[in-house]
Amino acid sequence: TGLSRPQRMLKAVQKNATKGDPQSVIAAIDYYCRHKEWAMNVGDDKGPILDSVVSEVNPSTALELGTYCGYSTVRIARLLSPGSKLITVEFNPAYAAVARQIIAHAGLQNKVTLVEGGSGDLIPKIKEQFGITSFDFVFLDHWKDRYLPDIKLLEDCGLLKKGSVLLADNVICPGTPEYLEYVRNSPRYKSQYFQSYLEYTKAEDGLEKSVFLG
Ligand SMILES: CCCNc1ncnc2c1ncn2[C@@H]1O[C@H](/C=C/CNC(=O)c2cc(-c3ccc(F)cc3)cc(O)c2O)[C@H](C)[C@H]1O
C-alpha cells in the first residue's frame, strides 16, 4: 500500500531540508503540510507562540507528550540551551520511527530523548530512569482527553515545581474542555490563552499557557 502520510512527510524533509538545519526542516514540513497534505503538526501559526514561550522559559528540562512526527520536538529542541534536555513521549512505534529520523535530520538527536510508550506508564518512571526531579516546561499535544489526567499525574509524581510552565495545543480545536476548566479554575495554576489558528487553516485554535504556582 505504499508509504504512510508520516513517511511521505519524512521524504519531503529528506528531499527539501538541509541536514543539521532545524529551520529548514520546519520550513519543509510546513510547506508540505500547507500545499500537499495536511497533518496535525502545531504548525507555522501556533509555532511562533510555542517558540516564544520556550525562549522565555529557557528550560533545562522539558517534556513533550505526543511526538507524532517530531515537528514540535524540532521547534522546541532548536531553542534549548547547551546541556538542556527534552524528553518526548510517543506510543505509536511507526510515528516514533519517523520522528527519530526527522529529529536526526535536524541534527538535534543529542538534545532529545524520544521514549516509545504511553505517557501514563512513563511519567511515574521519569525520576528513576532519567534522574529528573522536575520539568521547567511541558508541551501537551497528545490525545486531548489525556491532558488532564497526565498533568494530575505529573503533580502527583512531584514533577512540577513552582514556576513550571505547561503549554497545551488545541484547546479550541479539537478542544480540551475538562483540561481548560481545571487549569483556569485551579488555585494552583495561573492560566493564559494565546489565540491563533488551527495549523494550515483559517479555523480558530489556540494554546493555553499555565504556570504551576506550587
Ligand atoms: C494512553 C494514551 C495517552 N498517552 C500517550 N502517550 C504517548 N503518546 C501518545 C499518547 N496519546 C497519544 N499519543 C500520540 O500522540 C499523537 C497524538 C496526537 C493527537 N493530536 C490530535 O488529535 C490533533 C488533532 C487535530 C485536528 C484538528 C482538526 C481536525 F479536523 C482534525 C484533527 C489537530 C492537532 O493539532 C492535534 O494535535 C500520536 C498520533 C499518538 O500516537
Ligand SMILES: [Mg+2]
Ligand atoms: Mg496539536
